[in-house]
Amino acid sequence: MDFETNFFLHHYYLGMFLPIDSLFSTQGIMVMLLASYGLAMWMFLTSAPKVYTIMVCDLEIARQFYQGLLELPVAEVPLHYYYNYERTLGTEALDSLYITTPSPTTAAAFRNSDGLWYQLKRNAQLHIIAGASYGHKNRQRHVCFDHECLEDILMRVQSRRLKYKIRRNQPLNFLVKDIEERVIEMTEVNN
Incomplete structure (x- = not known):
């Protein structure tokens, strides 16, 4: 050929x-x-970061705790995040122990606040929003839906040598004191 x-x-x-x-x-x-x-x-x-959400009683106290005591770096809102995402997580089904009944001022703050954003790990961010009720003896209550998130925060608390007490492992519940000796209750909520 x-x-x-x-x-x-x-x-x-x-x-x-x-x-x-x-x-x-x-x-x-x-x-x-x-x-x-x-x-x-x-x-x-x-490649988008995983977003964990924590509901708190007071955003300013939460800022002092996460940014000041835990020294979490402030993060930008991720591109894949959709506004009002947390409010569609089924929070209406939660026990009233964790969520306050919205008063006019609480509801307005909840609607108008984008919350706080922190970098928890390399590819994980923490979104702090208002909406949790106060705990026993007016404790600051921080409510989370994800066990892994609270474990990461507990490790951060331990590495900063803050005073803490684990109350329950399943679902995770622990107390931690901030600089002003306020007791913050970290609570995992099962959906």
Whole structure:
């Protein structure tokens, strides 16, 4: 076989398995665009930080605790975060022990506050919002839906050598004292 025939047959067989004309058709270009969009979305969502949410009684006391005592760095709101996300988590089904009945001032503060954002770990952020009720003896109560989040906070409390007391492991519940000797109750809520 001469070179031209061999070259022609090689490309002919390759063309049977890889139809170049249909690849560059309108349908082929749309498929390539959709595949690249899907890949870009997958890369974006897998690199987005995990967001843990904690509801607190008082945002200013929470700021002093998380930013001051625990020395968590302030974080930017992640791009994948949707406004009002926490309010759709099913908090209406929670026991009144954890959530206050909204008074006009509490409801306004809850609606108008975006809360506080902190970097908890390399790829995990902490979002602090208002809305929890005060605990026994007017303790500051911090309510969380995620066990892993509270474990990370407990490790941070232990590493800062703050006074704490574990009350229960399942669901996790512990007390910690801040600089002003206020008792903060960290409570995990099962959904």
